[in-house]
Amino acid sequence: MSDLTPLRTSTALLTDHYELTMLQATLKSGTAHRRSVFEVFGRRLPNGRRYGVVAGTGRVLEMLPRFRFGDAELSFLAETEVVDQDTLDWLADYRFRGAIRGYAEGEVYFPGSPLLVVESTFAEAVLLETLVLSALNYDTAVASAASRMSRAAGTRPCADMGSRRAHEEAAVAAARAAVIGGFTSTSNLEAGRRYRLRTMGTAAHSFTLVHDTEREAFAAQVEALGRDTVLLLDTYDVEEALTTAIEIAGPELGGVRLDSGDLAIQASEVRERLDALGATGTRITVTSDLDEYAIAGLQAAPVDSYGVGTRLVTGSGAPTASLVYKLTAREGSDGQWQSVEKLAVGKGSTGGFKQAARTFAGDVACEESIGVPKLPSELIGSRPLMVDLVVDGEVDEGYTGAEGVRRAQKRHSASMAELPRTAHRLQDGEPAIPTAYYPTG
Amino acid sequence: MSDLTPLRTSTALLTDHYELTMLQATLKSGTAHRRSVFEVFGRRLPNGRRYGVVAGTGRVLEMLPRFRFGDAELSFLAETEVVDQDTLDWLADYRFRGAIRGYAEGEVYFPGSPLLVVESTFAEAVLLETLVLSALNYDTAVASAASRMSRAAGTRPCADMGSRRAHEEAAVAAARAAVIGGFTSTSNLEAGRRYRLRTMGTAAHSFTLVHDTEREAFAAQVEALGRDTVLLLDTYDVEEALTTAIEIAGPELGGVRLDSGDLAIQASEVRERLDALGATGTRITVTSDLDEYAIAGLQAAPVDSYGVGTRLVTGSGAPTASLVYKLTAREGSDGQWQSVEKLAVGKGSTGGFKQAARTFAGDVACEESIGVPKLPSELIGSRPLMVDLVVDGEVDEGYTGAEGVRRAQKRHSASMAELPRTAHRLQDGEPAIPTAYYPTG
Structure with missing residues (x-):
């Protein structure tokens, strides 16, 4: 190999x-x-x-x-x-x-x-016509979308999480183009390897579900990856998950991720509750079908970073340049x-x-x-x-x-x-x- | 190599x-x-x-x-x-x-x-999550679009010409998915090699332009590829090009391609003129931003085959499944x-x-x-x-x-x-x- x-x-x-x-x-x-x-x-x-x-x-x-x-x-x-x-x-x-x-x-x-x-x-x-156009058309489409998303996000970092929604090699090119457009990291490991990009990730719902309880899942994640990890809150009930998360990780918990529902309202509720529990440094990451318009709409919400998938790798409505x-x-x-x-x-x-x-x-x-x-x-x-x-x-x-x-x-x-x-x-x-x-x- | x-x-x-x-x-x-x-x-x-x-x-x-x-x-x-x-x-x-x-x-x-x-x-x-989803999401998006296009085209064959509008490896997957959805051929050579698909092509405007005159370009193409080739008519003036094409190739000319303008009207005019010149067997291929709706709209026009690019490889509005x-x-x-x-x-x-x-x-x-x-x-x-x-x-x-x-x-x-x-x-x-x-x- x-x-x-x-x-x-x-x-x-x-x-x-x-x-x-x-x-x-x-x-x-x-x-x-x-x-x-x-x-x-x-x-x-x-x-x-x-x-x-x-x-x-x-x-x-x-x-x-x-x-x-x-x-x-x-x-x-x-x-x-x-x-x-x-x-x-x-x-x-x-x-x-x-x-x-x-x-x-x-x-x-x-x-x-x-x-x-x-x-x-x-x-x-x-x-060279086709090869040149293939690379430029796809990558330019993604970088152009990424740049708009990054500008909409202002100083908040955007991460590419779109690999699963694109051809497996296009996904690597998309991660690269996203970073050129202003994204700070990608979930794609091969893009990390090939272009030395920073890779990142949180956890999937399947991780919570494979454990007998959400509490066991969170404990396993914190045990393996440290308190600075990001816990996914919306597998069952967000409020309950949040209480469990802080009980396990303490107020030093690195971050939480929200992946469904009304993200603006949830982020506010989660922020309030985190602050009440003393977890004032715990970051909130939101994902779930974001694009530049959704990001702009969340700028007043207490969100710390954005994970963008489908709309990034499909050029946010313009999948080819x-x-x-x-x-x-x-x-x-x-x-x-x-x-x-x-x-x-x-x-x-x-x-x-x-x-x-x-x-x-x-x-x-x-x-x-x-x-x-x-x-x-x-x-x-x-x-x-x-x-x-x-x-x-x-x-x-x-x-x-x-x-x-x-x-x-x-x-x-x-x-x-x-x-x-x-x-x-x-x-x-x-x-x-x-x-x-x-x-x- | x-x-x-x-x-x-x-x-x-x-x-x-x-x-x-x-x-x-x-x-x-x-x-x-x-x-x-x-x-x-x-x-x-x-x-x-x-x-x-x-x-x-x-x-x-x-x-x-x-x-x-x-x-x-x-x-x-x-x-x-x-x-x-x-x-x-x-x-x-x-x-x-x-x-x-x-x-x-x-x-x-x-x-x-x-x-x-x-x-x-x-x-x-x-x-396996990401690799499985990457392949299925992209290929399914393209095959689903291809199937609708093929049904809209009825018995008329559709060819994939979209490679240049997709990532270079996604283009190979797209050609493969298009054929599964009912397309009969692709312009993509690597897809032809890897999956034994029938490949095809006509000529680009650059081919006409590199010659001193359109007549010389057509003569060169017929000389090299035979009378059964497909000549591109719309580099300068379609009517003039058609006359030249038949003068050079005779009524045995394989086909002509139209790539701009109102395709329905042009196809009718070209068909009439071809028939008048005795080229009753010369086929008409149309290209230019076709999708299933455009193809359906051309079914009453005397078109013999469709070449589909951008909208095929981008899933016709749904670039991921x-x-x-x-x-x-x-x-x-x-x-x-x-x-x-x-x-x-x-x-x-x-x-x-x-x-x-x-x-x-x-x-x-x-x-x-x-x-x-x-x-x-x-x-x-x-x-x-x-x-x-x-x-x-x-x-x-x-x-x-x-x-x-x-x-x-x-x-x-x-x-x-x-x-x-x-x-x-x-x-x-x-x-x-x-x-x-x-x-x-």
């Missing part, structure tokens, strides 16, 4: 059939080797949100070196005749040799922000760069190379500025938003692993602090700052 | 912190070794749906033998002091030795259906079995051993019958719903792998054919059949 992370396995088939058939067709027509620029962006923010949070970038970078076609992958493609022999030969030698730049993870973004730009040949870049990966520029038959864009109804794209910066009025961000292809000189002084993530196929490791997450979390706090106060509004509305394009070509 | 499936890696940390601390506390109190029964069920179907579709069971069985604590897992738990040395020693020897029975994958279910029942010691069974894993019975201190249930407001559970069967009036299912602990004799003749999946820790391989998926797909069709016609209604309402409990204890 070795390491859990499948680091040695290929990520190359985590992609769509058509990417390989397009590869075959362009290898034949000769366009496969045209220098190309693909861009990841969102046409809009979901559900009238004020901002989004970039996440998944570090995971893309971790998976990129493993995007290689080995024997297992090539055999499958040969047997099922997805592509021809020439294409298989090309794939056997494939590794990404291009450049990727984009928004660093944790940065906030707005409609049209060029979150990731992949510059390479058409063939090299088109193959709906980011797209579009060709925006390529070499023509004359070797010159050309901007390209599709015209499809309601799904147009803006062609060309791009640079992005956040422009300020005093200390407050006032515009997402996108230069096509370059920012105009009057925007010197704006904060540049795009960084080099991959150069000549080499990943900048500073954006990956535990260190990448830690930096992304800090970056997100700093980025939020620059936004106008409207960014913190939970109600539907316009993005906190407008996006402006500057054609300078 | 070897196999993509991380078959040799442990799944043991894909779980919640509290399962291990509960283990430690019960090892200390002695309740860890009480025989226990945990049950997976849903309190309700999401969004007024008429039925749900069980999925993920085969994946649980595939992951179960790898739920072992090796060096990497134990080191992490030791370093982070999640549990004490006694617990680590116990974990080092852990493997599941109990029994799992439940609804076979593909079966339909209703509120309260005991989808999976895990019988073992408390310690052995409590550890909200299934829970609850202790329902356990040995007491006297060695006798006792039913247990929690009373938490709005979140109660029904204790005890259970048997489930589908009861019929003539050929049509009329009730989900649940005996606690056994079905009453008057229900002899009802169709039993629970099968043995794991016996003495040994997985029944017939429910896993490609064969498991094939059987689940057939089972789902058969199960749907038994339901009353109300099951096919897309509007919100009551479950297609009621759930009845028969206490026989």
